[in-house]
Amino acid sequence: MKNLLLFFLISTLFISSCKKDAPVNLHPTGSVVFKFNNMVGDSALVLNNAKSYVNANNDTFTVQVFKYYISNVKFTKSDGTVFSEKESYHLIDAGDANRTQCTIANVPYGNYTSVSFMIGVDSARNCSGAQTGDLDPALGMFWMWDTGYIFAELVGTSPQDTATGLNHLFTYAIIGFKGQYNAIKSVGLNFFNDTVKVSPTTIPQINLKTDVSEWFKTPVNISIAAVPSTDLPNQTTLNFANNYADMFTIQSIRN
Amino acid sequence: MTIESADENIQLVIPDGWTTPPYNFSTNNLTNAGFILGRKLFYEKKLSADNSIACASCHQQQFAFSNQTHSVSAGVNGILGTRNAPALSNLVWQTNFMWNGGVNHIEVVPLSPITNHFEMNETLSNVINKLQNDLEYPALFEKAFGTTTVTSQLMLKAMAQFTGMLVSSNSKYDLYSRGETTLTESETNGLNLFSQKCSSCHPAPLFTNLEYMNFGLDSIFTDAGRAGITGLAADFGLFKVPSLRNVALSYPYMHDGRFATLVDVLEHYSRGIVHSSTLSSELNSVTPLSHSEKQDIISFLYTLTDNTFITDDRFKNPN
8 A cells, every 4th residue: 555655656746747847857865954952961052151061070161162063974875875975064053053953965865874974174175275165264163374174163161271361261173184183083873773764755854962071081081271272283182082073972863 | 468458368387397386276267357356355455454454565576575674574553473474486386385384275375364463363254244345346256256245265266366376487597597598607606506505405496395494593493483383393493495586586584584685694504504403404514605605696596586577567466
């Protein structure tokens, strides 16, 4: 019955498209939406001084800026087929309601079982001159004097930070796309019993949790007092990247 | 024929015997309209916070796109920076820019001086807004790129069309190497001395090896130089070897403009080398130059002045 209905639907589609004389799309595609719920542990992230949090080192902190690049998004089907998004660069900004989600377009219809992406911007795009879209340097995630994208940025205050003066402002700008301090991180997330179903009738939404508290722990415990800022490709910066490589978890999938 | 009325688009001409440049406009379609827009932007004071300074303020054509006024560049409100504005030429053959090599692509070079507090001290988004709301620019962007919407990418691509076209290859030395002129006795002596003593770091045709070296200026480094980018101890006090093209015009010299004249520079390499752990090995032991040797080397260095370059109408202030 189900198959019959599907056949009927498809036939209707074809007939209607024939009637309109529209070109037949041999590779029909849809979209997938990523919704990023920025959190600190179990608490929703509220920016500026509205809420304070405690990290693994028992440092109290607030967050003023939390931004990161998601790039090179790939979806995999159960048969191993991979879809790679072209021009796949998405800036997520906890402080901008328009940038807490992003849409991946041109995804072929089908059922997908996992997703992977990078945190940061691949080395090629760090060396390719003037970019646009989410890579526009006017968005403030580009290091002007030492060319390269800021992959992720966390700025906040902490009373434990006594090094940066009265405002206690800590600043972490994670950069570095080459050599031993390459801070580009890959993330792979399996949908397990769930699937992302891209079809003519649904735009699936993947709800992700992005956990700020992961910046400060595993594998390296980082104290804000010891590291009030970082903005160069070095071991400290790499430690943050290694820590936050597991800051994403899937909360739910809505098909 | 001016570039405004030309039928054919300008082209990058690679001088005979030079290598193919790493930047060849393959991803930035070179057109007269793009070049004209880039030139206007190069001379545009709106790129600075108080609309007082353009790229051309420190990079003046008559001095081979350097300036002779400031040993270190002067930014908005007269604030002084820490480094000397270098002469500009043959930039498409470079893959890294600035004295410390921190910028890795010709297109993104302007971002650093635009946003640097010691230079133009402006934000990129303010610059874009100023250009978008200008009476002339949206139409110029449309001519160049087919859109009146100003973006940082299009602005930077236009600027690279101008700066990338700044090719200097018609100095007396170039004419001599093409067999079109002869050198004087002093210039010939200077060329021979230069080949023995200078050209390992300043090889023709660019007259730089594009590497980073410690020139023996200091033993305590107030400017980390290349190490500020790489973080490596071995790079402390290293700076990019500058091109010597048009060097007679681009005084004062060195990264901080400490030497006023070519005589001072040769005196430094002759008797003034300061030893330190990162000193370039080429400078470990140098033979002092005689007065006449210095004179001959300077005579030769003057043959690197390219008068067609510094008077080229295409590069002049269009305003």
